[in-house]
Amino acid sequence: MDRRQRTGYLVLAVVLAHIIVISAQVSAGPGASMLETVTFGSFAEVQRLMTSGFDSVVRLWSGYIGLRDVREKNVELNREILNLRLELQTQHALAQQTRSLERLLELRQTVALPTLSARVIATDATPYFLTLTIDRGWQDDIRPDLAVIAPDGVVGRVVGSPSQRAAQIQLLIDRNAAAGALIERTRVSGVVVGTDDSTRLQMEYVSNLEDVQVGDEIVTSGIDGIYPKGFRIGEVTQVVDGIGLYQLIQVSPVVEFSQIEDVLVVLDAQVILSDTDEK
Amino acid sequence: MKITHILFWLALALLVQTTLVPLVAGGGAPVDLVLIVVVFAALSRGPVAGLWTGTLAGLLQDALSGGIIGVGGLTKTMIGVVVGVIGSRFLLGTVWHRLTVLVGASFVHGFCYLWIHTLIGQDGPAGPVALVTVQAAVNALVGVTVPLVARTAPGMLDRLRRSRNPLRRRRWMMS
Numbered sequence: 001m002d003r004r005q006r007t008g009y010l011v012l013a014v015v016l017a018h019i020i021v022i023s024a025q026v027s028a029g030p031g032a033s034m035l036e037t038v039t040f041g042s043f044a045e046v047q048r049l050m051t052s053g054f055d056s057v058v059r060l061w062s063g064y065i066g067l068r069d070v071r072e073k074n075v076e077l078n079r080e081i082l083n084l085r086l087e088l089q090t091q092h093a094l095a096q097q098t099r100s101l102e103r104l105l106e107l108r109q110t111v112a113l114p115t116l117s118a119r120v121i122a123t124d125a126t127p128y129f130l131t132l133t134i135d136r137g138w139q140d141d142i143r144p145d146l147a148v149i150a151p152d153g154v155v156g157r158v159v160g161s162p163s164q165r166a167a168q169i170q171l172l173i174d175r176n177a178a179a180g181a182l183i184e185r186t187r188v189s190g191v192v193v194g195t196d197d198s199t200r201l202q203m204e205y206v207s208n209l210e211d212v213q214v215g216d217e218i219v220t221s222g223i224d225g226i227y228p229k230g231f232r233i234g235e236v237t238q239v240v241d242g243i244g245l246y247q248l249i250q251v252s253p254v255v256e257f258s259q260i261e262d263v264l265v266v267l268d269a270q271v272i273l274s275d276t277d278e279k
Numbered sequence: 280m281k282i283t284h285i286l287f288w289l290a291l292a293l294l295v296q297t298t299l300v301p302l303v304a305g306g307g308a309p310v311d312l313v314l315i316v317v318v319f320a321a322l323s324r325g326p327v328a329g330l331w332t333g334t335l336a337g338l339l340q341d342a343l344s345g346g347i348i349g350v351g352g353l354t355k356t357m358i359g360v361v362v363g364v365i366g367s368r369f370l371l372g373t374v375w376h377r378l379t380v381l382v383g384a385s386f387v388h389g390f391c392y393l394w395i396h397t398l399i400g401q402d403g404p405a406g407p408v409a410l411v412t413v414q415a416a417v418n419a420l421v422g423v424t425v426p427l428v429a430r431t432a433p434g435m436l437d438r439l440r441r442s443r444n445p446l447r448r449r450r451w452m453m454s
Binding site for chain 2: 010014021025040043054121125126131133168
């Protein structure tokens, strides 16, 4: 067997191995493989170190060498603004929930969301997937399908298998992402899906007969069991009657996905949902 | 290019791709630094090195991207082998040759990647032709510029230092 033949067999073997690996995952569903878990876990630590190192240099320059006092005040004010925006967001969610409940003449207890703050340490490794890596993992009770929000609105959900101190977030703008949603003004529900365009989402399954207007606010409906009800997703920017039964609704997301630095992970939305259902 | 160098550049490309590129270019930056490393490794070491570099790089990238493990591995393996074969049969010494190989490899990689996703029933990104085209252009730009800068920067800095140092210049003129 000469060298060229050997290379040919090697290529064939590696290609076959890849095909087997792909086939196993496609037939077995989207569970996290051992390779994925190990690679993600170990690489996330290096990413964390690199991001920390880079952040330290930036912080050293802008926080101490540069405008020391101004920078600190600015950081503090920014944190306060974020907290206020989050508070506003929560109040907004509570207010619209209350309106809805008043209509039904029911009294329900509102539950504050238990959340965990996390820092974004890396983004997607390929230009084809829209994911983020955060610095919280299973040691912080992070598990798949937990909702991730920002002060402005919904960011996405935890996917894959979190490592000890890192987890992957699928952004809502990913083409394979979706969230149960409703139009706040009319309470019409549908599903918001990603389009791979960070400035555009799409709302599906809203009948042509329903009243939808440009500027209507879209919030989560909570029916998907992942995202808690009442959190902002975006604003309707275009409404067109579809060829079939449903309207073509374009939504502009409220979250600036390319500038996310810190997020909140909603720890037990499932518990809250089941609690609300029981009541 | 030694194997340790390839591994170093691969790790660096993955780190930069996931941490620094988004800071500079914003989210969804259309550049695949890992592919550039695979192409250069294959060009310098041949098809077998291209195969293993492509496999390792693709699998790592798959594991970090949240997609199906193996799709990136398969496409990058094929790119590594094909570029390695091309590199071992043709003399690709000039910048234009490398530019052509990088653009071609980026196009083939992008469309193969999307095609495999379609085959297994996965949704690919919207506007794939535009995305792959932009990616090929950016990859080519980065793949040509970075080695050029790395090669010429030390000499340029040295010349700049010499020209700003009057004592050294005078001594040189006297001699």
